Amino acid sequence: MGLLGIAAGLALLIALAYRGWSILLLAPLAALLAAALSREPLLASWTQIFMPNAAGFFAQYFPLFLLGALFGKLMEDTGSIKVISRVLMDRLGMRRAIVSVVLAGALVTYGGVSLFVAFFVIAPMAEDLFRRAGIPRRLMPAAIVLGTSTFTMSAMPGTPSIQNAIPMPIFGTTPFAAPGLGLIASAIMAAFGLWWLARAERAARNAGEGFGDDRPPRNVTEDPKLREHANAAREFDPAxxxxxxxxxxxxxxxxxxxxxxxxxxxxxxxxxxxxPSMDAAFLSEPRWGATTLSAVIGVWAVVAALAAGIVLALGLNYRRLPLLRDTIDAGVNASVMPSISVSSLVGFGAVIASLPAFDAVRDWVLGIGGGPAVSLAVATNILSALTGSASGGLTIALEALGPTFIARAHEAGIDVSLLHRVAVISSGTLDTLPHNGAVITLLAVCGTGHRESYRDIAIVSIGGAIIALVAILLIGGMVGSF
Structure with missing residues (x-):
């Protein structure tokens, strides 16, 4: 019954989340269903396991959600994202329309702009460029995904994405964990994605296919179903x-x-x-959480860097923002729902991990051949696919199995930086299934559907990421982390 409870909880989570149910209610319901079928105490599962773990994630990562969303909103309202994207598109021109859209998305997201902010600013500009270049509308979502949601989310060393931050307190790493492997993975993802999109563009031109018809995008900011999909997937509330x-x-x-x-x-x-050079001995005191510098250095670095970017953006644009307070309020409010939604997924995962039957799942994962890096990759891929959330799946995997993977890595003489990079890349592979909230939102923004555009999205995001992940596992297995 225990394994049945885990399967039933996951099935309920997937089915209702895909239909746009709020994850805030859905996650505890799915967790309680799994606990009930496993004959575990329901109230204790909710208040003593679900809530402490959800609250712990929120407490640890909310500063990243908060400052990331505020920075993105400031960059949007100041017109900075539009200026950067337009300059790149003008310089590269219509002959390199796809490359310019990919580079624009990559630059702004690697610089700290929230994914959905980039979607809403870049998509209209990409539409105009694709129309003038005669490239089919159906390729727009794949080009935007390649630039915003692949290598700059999971592979580029130093990326300020929440996915890159999640392993840092667990492994004691920084945003620049395994930089050489990260650059190799980034190059593979970018090269493969650009090759495929260029191939698709040539095929469309040879078939006489143009941009297609004009159609208005759905109003995502006022669609509650799309909003729920978005909040569980990324770190900015589109409302x-x-x-x-x-x-x-x-x-x-x-x-x-x-x-x-x-x-x-x-x-x-x-x-x-x-x-790394500061004296942080005070962190060992109970009032500071009895922790170490290695456990907080990664989060501190990203938070401080985002804060510096916010201060500079305000200083450069203070007089030009007509409603500064409204912009700031919108930015900070945009962080609340996504952070609580992902925290709820973490609480769900904690309940699942606490069930006696989960020991069988743990033994199966750890029994996969290839060492801890391969086991971690499989576990993260599966959980990210099931939840439709890279951050949710990654956190559930690391919270449930992180200490075991660390112990196994030390026994095998593997640098935990390799585990960090493998885990983050793995979170960004199968999360991009059709029920992923970012995919659903982007298709709505671009005015296309799954039937037209999902095949290309899957190839550039899932296909490229899996190739990069396999390469990193092979290289890391042979020469270690670098």
Whole structure:
């Protein structure tokens, strides 16, 4: 009955989440169903396991959600994302339309802009460029996904994405864990995705296929079903995108890109130089959580870098923002629902991991051949696919099995930095199944559907990520982390 309870809980979570049910209610219901079928005490499962673990995740990562969402909203309302994207698209021109859209998405997301903010700003510009270049509309979502949701989310060293931050307190790593392997994986994902999209563009031109018909995108900000999908998938509540007011005068390119450069450079400097050199012996005291610098350095670096980017964005654009308070309010409010939604998924995973039958699941995962890195990759892929959330699946896998993987890695002489990079890349592979909230939202924003566009999305995101993951596992297995 225990394994049946786990399967029933996951089935309920997947089925109702795909139909747009709120994860805030759905996650505890699914957890309680699994506990009931396993004959575990229901109230204790909810208040003593689900809630402490959900609250622990929220407490640890909410600063990242908060500052990331605020930074994204500031970059949107100041017009900085639009300026950066337009400059890239103008410089590369219609002959390299797909490359320009990919680069625009990659630059702004690697610089710390929230995924959904990038979707809503880049999609209209990509639509205009694709129309003028005669490239089918159906390829727009795949180009945007490649730039925003693949290598800059999971592979690029130093990326400020929440997925890259989740393993840091568990493994004691920084955002730049396994930088060489991360760069190799990024190059594979980008090269494979661009090759496929170029191939698809040539095939469309040879078949005489143009941009297609004009159709209005769905209003995602007012669609409650799409909003629920989005909140469980990424770190920005799309309902807040319509709030605030954009600046009437756009910034210069230098002023637009300066906050992104600040986040990237600040993250690197803090992770590799400033924070490692500080005296943090005080952290061992109970009032500071009796922790170590290695457990917090990664989160501290990203938080401080985002804060510096926010301060610079405000300083450069203070006089141009017509409704500064509304913009700030919208940014911080946009962080609340996604952070609580992902925290609820973490609570669900904690209840599942506490069930006696989960020991059989743990033994199966750890029994997979290839060592702890391969076992971790399989577990993270499965959980991210089932939940439709890279951050949710990654956290559930690491909270349930992280200490075991660390012990196994030490026994095998494997650097935990390799586990960090493998885990993050694994979270961004099968999470992009059709029920993924980001996929559903992006298709709505681009005015296309699964039938038209999902095949190309799956190939550039899932296909490229799996190839990169296999390469990293092989290289890491032969030469270790670097």
């Amino acid at each position: 807040e995108l319509a709030r605030g007011k954009a600046a009437a005068v756009e910034p210069s390119f230098v002023a637009a890109i300066a906050p992104l450069v600040t986040v990237i450079a600040g993250n690197m400097l803090l992770s590799l130089v400033v924070l």
